[in-house]
Amino acid sequence: MAILFMLDAQKPSESVTPMTTRLNRRRFIQAALAASVIPEQARAFGCGPQAVGTARTMTVSTAGGPRFGQKQYPDTLPLADGEVVLTFDDGPLPGPTNHVLDTLAAACVQATFFLIGRNAAASPELVKRIASDGHTIGNHTQSHPWTLRNRSFQAGLADIDKGAESIRQALGGAGTLAPFIRFPGFVDTPELLEEMSRRNVAVFGADFWASDWNPMSAETELHLVLGRLEHARRGIILFHDTKQQTAAMLPGFLRALKERGFKVVHTVPRALYGMNG
Numbered sequence: 001m002a003i004l005f006m007l008d009a010q011k012p013s014e015s016v017t018p019m020t021t022r023l024n025r026r027r028f029i030q031a032a033l034a035a036s037v038i039p040e041q042a043r044a045f046g047c048g049p050q051a052v053g054t055a056r057t058m059t060v061s062t063a064g065g066p067r068f069g070q071k072q073y074p075d076t077l078p079l080a081d082g083e084v085v086l087t088f089d090d091g092p093l094p095g096p097t098n099h100v101l102d103t104l105a106a107a108c109v110q111a112t113f114f115l116i117g118r119n120a121a122a123s124p125e126l127v128k129r130i131a132s133d134g135h136t137i138g139n140h141t142q143s144h145p146w147t148l149r150n151r152s153f154q155a156g157l158a159d160i161d162k163g164a165e166s167i168r169q170a171l172g173g174a175g176t177l178a179p180f181i182r183f184p185g186f187v188d189t190p191e192l193l194e195e196m197s198r199r200n201v202a203v204f205g206a207d208f209w210a211s212d213w214n215p216m217s218a219e220t221e222l223h224l225v226l227g228r229l230e231h232a233r234r235g236i237i238l239f240h241d242t243k244q245q246t247a248a249m250l251p252g253f254l255r256a257l258k259e260r261g262f263k264v265v266h267t268v269p270r271a272l273y274g275m276n277g
């Protein structure tokens with residue numbers, strides 16, 4: 001299957017400053033957290049060169065249902081060294097999701113949110129804000145079953161379709177659901193993958209994550225994800241905007257990206273198809 005990407009002109013990656021000692025890394029993390037971006041102040045400066053910013057937009061063809069993320073699949077997005085795609089799962093949830101959106105807006109960074117349909121139905125204004133802030137919205141099923149493998153194909157597909165319907169209703173025409181899906185827990189089935197392929201829906205896994213489903217301090221989470229970032233150098237990162245620890249960690253993480261020369265890439269679909277189309 002041919003997977004076509006239309007990529008914007010790539011900017012050269014800046015050099016990345018290696019962390020030299022554990023002590024330095026710890027001091028950097030503490031400083032980054034202490035100096036968390038204050039959204040109102042940052043907004044006052046606009047999205048100039050001082051902002052983290054979105055380095056480029058990658059327009060992804062979903063034809064044939066490509067699968068991205070090397071934790072689950074052979075391929076991932078064609079990212080250059082130092083480029084990352086930020087993804088947030090399980091929202092929206094009033095509180096943490098607002099905090100995450102404030103931080104991203106202050107940093108002028110766009111991400112992709114994989115929404116749970118029932119959460120979207122409960123907080124339609126937050127769904128509209130995610131869209132109006134310029135982020136991409138994908139489907140994460142209606143009820144987030146821990147494993148679709150215990151369900152029949154029809155039941156699993158019904159949960160996917162209901163999720164898409166809930167998100168679209170919450171958007172109410174104020175934005176668009178991208179033909180992007182992330183299976184709950186990354187648990188797919190051959191039949192559902194085939195159906196996504198038939199529908200031209202891109203399946204997003206991840207390349208690494210913050211393990212933020214485990215309770216930990218924001219400092220610990222920042223240390224963990226930065227260590228994985230330095231190791232991976234590029235990729236799709238999974239966070240959960242429903243986690244307060246992630247919301248608290250995010251300003252420091254974005255500052256670290258800029259300090260170390262990493263670039264944020266925003267993924268958007270090349271063409272919009274209906275999830276049932």
Ligand SMILES: [Zn+2]
Nearest residue numbers: 089090184185
């Ligand atoms: Zn999830």
